[in-house]
Amino acid sequence: MAGDEQLTAPAPSADRQVPVSGGPLDRRAPTEPGSTYTGGRVSTEDLATADVTDGVLFKIRDLEVYFPIHQSFVKSLVAPEKKYVKAVDHVSFDVRQGEILALVGESGCGKTTTGRAMLRLEDATGGHIYYKELPVERFSQKTLREYRKKAQIIFQDPYNSINPKQTIFDIVAEPLEVNGLVATEREKEERVVRAINEAGLRPAEEYLYRYPHELSGGQRQRVCIAGATVLDPDVIVADEPVASLDVSIRNDILKLMVEQKEKLGVTYVFITHDLSLAWVISDRIAVMYLGRIVEIGDTEEVVSNPKHPYTKALISVIPVPDPLAKHEHVILSGETPNPVDLPSGCRFHPRCPEAIDACSEIEPTDVHIGGTHYAACIRLT
Amino acid sequence: MSATATPAPAKTEERIEHKGLLEVRGLCTYFKLSQGWVHAVEDVSFTIEKGESLGLAGESGCGKTTAALSILKLLPENGRIVSGDILFDGRNLTKRTEYGMSKIRWKEISMIFQGAMNALNPVQETGKQVAEPIMLHEGLSEAKALDRARELFELVGINPKRVMDYPHQLSGGMRQRAMIAMALACNPKLVIGDEPTTALDVMVQAQILDLIARLRRELDLSFILISHDLSVMAETCDKGVIMYAGRVVESGTTEHLFRDARHPYTRQLIRAFPNIHERREMVSSIKGDPPNLLEPPPGCRFAPRCDERIAGCDEVDPAAVEVTPGHFVSCHLFKEAT
Numbered sequence: 001m002a003g004d005e006q007l008t009a010p011a012p013s014a015d016r017q018v019p020v021s022g023g024p025l026d027r028r029a030p031t032e033p034g035s036t037y038t039g040g041r042v043s044t045e046d047l048a049t050a051d052v053t054d055g056v057l058f059k060i061r062d063l064e065v066y067f068p069i070h071q072s073f074v075k076s077l078v079a080p081e082k083k084y085v086k087a088v089d090h091v092s093f094d095v096r097q098g099e100i101l102a103l104v105g106e107s108g109c110g111k112t113t114t115g116r117a118m119l120r121l122e123d124a125t126g127g128h129i130y131y132k133e134l135p136v137e138r139f140s141q142k143t144l145r146e147y148r149k150k151a152q153i154i155f156q157d158p159y160n161s162i163n164p165k166q167t168i169f170d171i172v173a174e175p176l177e178v179n180g181l182v183a184t185e186r187e188k189e190e191r192v193v194r195a196i197n198e199a200g201l202r203p204a205e206e207y208l209y210r211y212p213h214e215l216s217g218g219q220r221q222r223v224c225i226a227g228a229t230v231l232d233p234d235v236i237v238a239d240e241p242v243a244s245l246d247v248s249i250r251n252d253i254l255k256l257m258v259e260q261k262e263k264l265g266v267t268y269v270f271i272t273h274d275l276s277l278a279w280v281i282s283d284r285i286a287v288m289y290l291g292r293i294v295e296i297g298d299t300e301e302v303v304s305n306p307k308h309p310y311t312k313a314l315i316s317v318i319p320v321p322d323p324l325a326k327h328e329h330v331i332l333s334g335e336t337p338n339p340v341d342l343p344s345g346c347r348f349h350p351r352c353p354e355a356i357d358a359c360s361e362i363e364p365t366d367v368h369i370g371g372t373h374y375a376a377c378i379r380l381t
Numbered sequence: 382m383s384a385t386a387t388p389a390p391a392k393t394e395e396r397i398e399h400k401g402l403l404e405v406r407g408l409c410t411y412f413k414l415s416q417g418w419v420h421a422v423e424d425v426s427f428t429i430e431k432g433e434s435l436g437l438a439g440e441s442g443c444g445k446t447t448a449a450l451s452i453l454k455l456l457p458e459n460g461r462i463v464s465g466d467i468l469f470d471g472r473n474l475t476k477r478t479e480y481g482m483s484k485i486r487w488k489e490i491s492m493i494f495q496g497a498m499n500a501l502n503p504v505q506e507t508g509k510q511v512a513e514p515i516m517l518h519e520g521l522s523e524a525k526a527l528d529r530a531r532e533l534f535e536l537v538g539i540n541p542k543r544v545m546d547y548p549h550q551l552s553g554g555m556r557q558r559a560m561i562a563m564a565l566a567c568n569p570k571l572v573i574g575d576e577p578t579t580a581l582d583v584m585v586q587a588q589i590l591d592l593i594a595r596l597r598r599e600l601d602l603s604f605i606l607i608s609h610d611l612s613v614m615a616e617t618c619d620k621g622v623i624m625y626a627g628r629v630v631e632s633g634t635t636e637h638l639f640r641d642a643r644h645p646y647t648r649q650l651i652r653a654f655p656n657i658h659e660r661r662e663m664v665s666s667i668k669g670d671p672p673n674l675l676e677p678p679p680g681c682r683f684a685p686r687c688d689e690r691i692a693g694c695d696e697v698d699p700a701a702v703e704v705t706p707g708h709f710v711s712c713h714l715f716k717e718a719t
Contacts, residue, residue, distance in 0.1 A: 106582040106583070106585075107553075107582055216670070246440045246441050246609065247440065247609065247610075247650070247653045247654065247666075248440060248666045248667040249666070250653075250666075251653055251663075251664045251665060251666035252666045254663075254664065255663065255666065258663070273582055273583065274583070275583070275657070276655045276657045277655065279657055280655045280661065280663065281663075299661075300661060303657060303661075313584070314584065315657060317583055317584060317587035318583060318657050319590075319610065319612035319613045319616045320612055320615065320616070320654075320656045320657060320658055320659075321611045321615050321639055321651050321654040321656055322615055322639055322656060322658075323615045323616065323618075323635035323639050323640075324636060324639075324640065325656075325658060327658060329587060329591070331584070331588055332584055333588075335552055335554055335585065
């Protein structure tokens, strides 16, 4: 992440209209310092000629995704103030080309919404996402279609995310067909077979004409990965890709992700609730809590030298396969508060074991710990 | 249930001598399918003492849940305990009738089911669901049973005011706490937790495991933890049983299992879990797939996937050998300690 960028920004007033991305209410300036892009809509030519600068594939700046809460008509008369679920609230980070960046946090921390916003599967209500310096929120429909060939997603549940009535061949070939990427049947088959092989289903010919129900959970997840890599994407957002798999199969899929990063140069955004898995495969970790990144940095550095009290607690409670390991568990009481009425000051302060009085008043900004390591806690300043 | 709520065995039943509070001896549980019998649990034995916690671990399909359901005789209709004995507090549960079991279930052995989201009735108040076994087993009125439910809520860390909340009004962690309250409703001696923290966030998992540990100490409970997660077992249990394809491959104290694992399967399985306090390395996976239990392979069931296979592994079933006192391994590589 860029050194001068802050993780946080002043809280917006709650009564502000939430604009739709790129719509008439969008209050965002089309460009911002740091982006070389100037102009209106991003065309497909812009996307085709765009290139990675300084090894940074994505720049996420001040990203904000709010979901309005629908109130009954009567309630809206009594209390006209509109409320929002602040799923992602001013998040900034970079994704470097060819890295595995892990977004880690408990359910409701906004990690999935962040990942989806990067592919514009959710519209951001504020902030910017730059893909190769191009603002994703300004992509035209046509550009977006091109963009999604380059940016793919894998979902958690391989049982429900593929069509049970299609053969493996059809599932993997579909992205090629809808995008009109192959001219001949022969080329299509070649690419499908290659993707299936790369996903570790070998020999691919043996799987082509099977149906999903004939495969195990791990094999299905491999099919999902093949469906994503068949388009030669730059980046894959993997949303809890191993959460529903058995340990041994889970590790196979993790290895596959590392292998594809190394051999195919695919960048992965690995969304997971399990910090120990993030530790095993990722290059960098961003720890999220209630819509904010509280700590980000190189994986080894964050895990061995955590600075934010939340990260410290999270690491301390990870079970380890050693009954004699004596490390103290910092068990936080209660649960993550709801992201509608956020605590004042630092949103972690009501559960923080190290909180001081000032924590309920001052919003923390990120503090540079060293290298690429930042943490957002006022006690670190 | 009437006034005879004491756990003393029925008069007609003779007290059987056995080890520990619960002793499972040579348990075989099969499921009938149209294609034949699935040998889900084969010759499984373990013992649990009073106040002890035992982990039953293995990958999905290894028979750990089936073994637990056999103890309570809650098997699905096509499941059958084919042979073996389940001896609990002087009684043989395998010989018990359904009526006889109904007096043991919940009163003496209870269970925390997997998936707190689905195990509760969505259209009944949570507190009433906790109160139901109390009314049934102790013959209390609903009002008194609900009072007891409030006490239980307090015990497991839920605000007693929420006793009339429906499950959907509770968070995942609170629902799991309610499930624990329900399991404790009739002061059982033994609680079986079937993946009690799977699908919970790590912090909530830590809270629940902490709660279970506290309750075990306070109530002197015996606890069987069924889990696929060896790390959770390492942190919560005194003893462990590692299962593979319906059989016990290794058992002993958790120290035996994690510091001195002998069976190739146990060793590979442990390496599959990352240890965040150690040096970072890629976790390993076990090649191949578990066998089809309709026709289990002859000899050691792990032999087809085992790197250390020797002659005879795929022919002769390995017997359990005691490598150090209390540490049993079923593998041809090991001989009885002399």
